[in-house]
Amino acid sequence: MPSQPPFSARVYAVVQGIPAGKVMTYQDVAEEAGSSRASRAVGTAMKNNPDLSRIPCHRVVGSDGKMRGYAAGEGEVTKMQKLKAEGVAFAGEKVNLQTSRWKGA
DNA sequence: CATTTGACAGGAA
DNA sequence: CTTCCTGCCAAAT
Numbered sequence: 603m604p605s606q607p608p609f610s611a612r613v614y615a616v617v618q619g620i621p622a623g624k625v626m627t628y629q630d631v632a633e634e635a636g637s638s639r640a641s642r643a644v645g646t647a648m649k650n651n652p653d654l655s656r657i658p659c660h661r662v663v664g665s666d667g668k669m670r671g672y673a674a675g676e677g678e679v680t681k682m683q684k685l686k687a688e689g690v691a692f693a694g695e696k697v698n699l700q701t702s703r704w705k706g707a
Numbered sequence: 708c709a710t711t712t713g714a715c716a717g718g719a720a
Numbered sequence: 721c722t723t724c725c726t727g728c729c730a731a732a733t
Contacts, residue, residue, distance in 0.1 A: 609730055628715055641715040643730040648714050650731080664715070671714030
């Protein structure tokens with residue numbers, strides 16, 4: 603049963619594995635997905651986003667902990683509010699990666 | 708198979 | 721601090 607799951611499917615799996623109150627950078631997700639430099643490919647997958655309600659893409663932020671985009675709600679604004687609501691430590695308009703960065707389990 | 712695009716990252720000006 | 725360029729990768733057309 604030779605099936606080659608697209609990279610995006612891997613990305614979705616990783617993102618779904620991020621617990622509430624934690625975040626990952628696009629690069630981190632890319633690494634977990636199998637490519638340490640596919641940060642752009644991760645963005646492509648997110649934008650494809652087959653299930654917004656199933657994939658917590660709001661837990662994925664840029665390398666500086668800042669949100670780069672969001673297709674749902676009010677966009678970046680809603681994204682930040684969601685993260686705050688889940689207990690993510692914020693540093694101004696950015697996420698405090700020093701405490702809220704999810705590093706595997 | 709070639710080209711374009713995209714929610715990135717990092718460095719230079 | 722902002723803006724532009726380069727490098728990188730995957731999916732869609």
